[in-house]
Amino acid sequence: MSTPLVHAFFVGRAIAEVVYERLETGVTEALSELGKFDAEQRENLRQFVDEVVERAQREEAIATQASTTTTIVPTDLQTGGDLQATIDDLRAEIAELRSELQRYRTRSSQ
Template sequence: MSNPLIHAFFLGRATAEVFYEAVEQTLTETVSNAGKFDAEQRERLRQFTSQVMERAQAAEATAGTGEATTVHQPADLQETIDDLRAEIAQLRSALQKYRSHSE
């Protein structure tokens, strides 16, 4: 290749081909990783949903037999507030006793 113009043409063409192949490989890997990530997230969501449904069904089954623990729901909001105030007063009293004995 004695003609520098022809040499430059083939050099540019080879550079473009190598660059195109590198971009194609990088893009392919990126799309593949995105697809893999999407599939993993869908599987995790499916497993999560399955676990939630299993637990809900188990809780529903035990509730039907009366074995489930009942959640305490006070009938009156004022009663709950009074209970909390009483507990706070007891804690303050115990804290004062502790402080007076430790001094």
């Protein structure tokens, strides 16, 4: 009777050791994958930030260069036209742009 009990003890112990080793391997692999994922996401975020900053600097340089070298004067003012008519035209263009922007925002939010 002693032999089956001893055998059962060692079988149970072996099962516990195998389960522990597999659990340890699984947790180690999961943590490794999590570390890899975290590193990849940090690298992706760094690349994204670099790209955004680069584009912003490029756009800023273009805008700065354009604003210092180009001054837009309406044709009416260049030829001595009616100032009030020019102002009315500009207001109409602004209203049109606002309505177009509102349509764009409405389409984007849907």
